[in-house]
Amino acid sequence: MDCCHTSHKHSKPIEKKVDVNKDHKKEKYLNYFSSFSGFSGIFSSYQVCHSICLGVIALLSLIGITLTGLPFLFLQKLALPLWTIALILFAISIFIYIKHKHHKIKNLLIFNSGAIIVGIPFENLAFLRNYFLVIGFSIIIFSLYLIIKKRFEVKYEKI
DSSP: OOTTOOOOOOOOOOOOOOOHHHHHHHHHHHHHHHHHHHHHHHTTSHHHHHHHHHHHHHHHHHTTOOOOSOTTGGGGGGHHHHHHHHHHHHHHHHHHHHHHOOGGGHHHHHHHHHHHHHTOOOGGGGGGHHHHHHHHHHHHHHHHHHHHHHHHHHHHHHO
8 A cells, every 4th residue: 555645535434315305205195195085985975975065055055055955966876986986095005004114194094994984885784874983983083082192292292
């Protein structure tokens, strides 16, 4: 080794850069995907759909538009296809959750499972509808509890 030779370079360890923004975008799209599956699952339940319809009628009456009957009754024909789409999207969300291990969406998946249970549209299971409502809304309330609990834990850790 020549001590007067100045062309040698001191090597520094190479640092890997992690693209945090890319992971954040993936989680953001996964959250939207998961939320859409739960939203479409809720619309397949008659009681929930009926309540939304009555809410829209009430809101329209506040601005002077009056409706009689059920203007969104045509959505009842779409209940089974919407629920099927919700179930497929939920299965895809679970697959992505298992594959990529995004633990931030775990509570949303719990919420969506409750929404899909609430929205089961099969007429031959109508005698079990009250049980589906109780089980589904219990799961939804539990997931909301977990979401709120996690938000408060994050706030208290920062303080």
